Amino acid sequence: MKILKIDHLGIAVSSIDEKKDFWTDVLGLELQGTETVEAQKVTTAFLPVGESEVELLESTSDDGPVAKYIEKRGEGVQHVAFRVENIEEALEELKAKGIPLIDQEPRIGAGGAKIAFLHPKATSGVLVELCERSS
Ligand code: ZN
Secondary structure, eight states: OEEEEEEEEEEEOOOHHHHIIIIIIIOOOOOOOOEHHHGTTEEEEEEEEETTEEEEEEESTTSSSHHHHHHHHHSSEEEEEEEESHHHHHHHHHTTTTTOOOOOSSSGGGGGOOEEEEGGGTTTTEEEEEEOOOO
């Protein structure tokens, strides 16, 4: 598989509104809008950092994956996303190597990207997302 770069870091927060000021006012990043992905019960806010982005994640529901993450481990880095050239090929390669996956097939995430998560038991506890975007 070909990994192009770290696409973004997904950071779980209790509230984008209440927590964004550190990222915008202190670090000087620009919040480029928010998007709710109902299928994943999450609202995301993207803040570009050079070639990558910080993605703040706020749960839209108490039983969403981000809410559960915060409940267990508190706010913090929830996943690391690598941009790949071809996500279908990457998933086939991982399956052939016996790597456990959360998503067997790509699904559509924020910004229309094709995304898939690997199971953290394969990655030293780090939730790894693969994503493929056209731009
Ligand atoms: Zn992500």
